[in-house]
Amino acid sequence: MAPPHDDSKLETADESLSASNRPISTVLIIIAMQTEALPLVNKFQLSQAVDSVFPKGVPWVRYHGTYKDLNINIMWPGKDAVLGVDSVGTVSSSLLTYASVQTLQPDLIINAGTAGGFKAKGACIGDVFLVSEVAFHDRRIPIPVFDLYGVGLRQTCSTPNILKDLNLKVGKLSTGDSLDMCPQDESSIFANDATVKDMEGAAVAYVADLLKVPAVFIKAVTDVVDGDKPTTEEFLENLAAVAAALEQAVAQVIDYINGKCIAEL
Ligand code: FMC
Secondary structure (H helix, E strand, O other), rough: OOOOOHHHHHHHHHHHHHHHHOOOOOEEEEEOOOOHHHHHHHHOOOOOOOOOOOOOOOOOEEEEEOOEEEEEEEEEOOOOOOOEEEEEOHHHHHHHHHHHHHHHOOOOOEEEEEEEOHHHHOOOOOEEEEEEEEEOOOOOOOOOOHHHHHOOOEEEOOOOHHHHOOOOOOEEEEOOOOOOOOHHHHHHHHHHHOEEEEEEHHHHHHHHHHHOOEEEEEEEEEEEOOOOOOOOHHHHHHHHHHHHHHHHHHHHHHHHHHEEEHOOO
């Protein structure tokens, strides 16, 4: 007997085909720190949403507006309610990404932020990387197959034309919930073949994958992890200047994607 005809599956395939072939309309930019977000908010003249569509009391902040043909939303997880610092890291970024995708139904996610870079892999302060793949470096589960789940390796949305046409470096990103790097993290980062290291990317990629939204990752280097300076000092010293470099790169990417569909990127 022939298998029953499954229309729902066909529709889904058609829908995803047409989604990647129609011009990108809504873009969701996930940014962990206010210092990284504000230059872009100014650049695109976005305004802060007042009537939050998110649960009452969450610190998440949405900046939105229209730029060219794009409906742009920058989501920042806001300040920790108790401690008053930016809610960086994987837990807040994955929650924020989930809620934002559900509410805003974006065609594309851009996770933009700062990162540590490895000079042994060619990274310098101020470099901006377009990420080719992401993985975690602090989820060690030494049981067969769970080990791979822990690493959570994911390819990012393929964007050969952005790479060809814009002057961005390309590299792999490794994510963990610490700014510093212990020896175990170091060997996982090495195993992940990463050029840059952050605290959100692989978590955003997990949610994007779960909800089937294409995602790209733009990471600007604030500190050289395998250099001589202490990470914290170097990160704070370079944050503002590198946020400006990040703004320029994200603006370039936004200009590039305007009027294009995912399949053209
Ligand atoms: N290691 C991990 N994360 C970062 C980093 C480093 N060397 N430099 N900059 C970052 C990013 C993280 O993704 C956080 O959002 C923030 O900057 C540091 O708390």
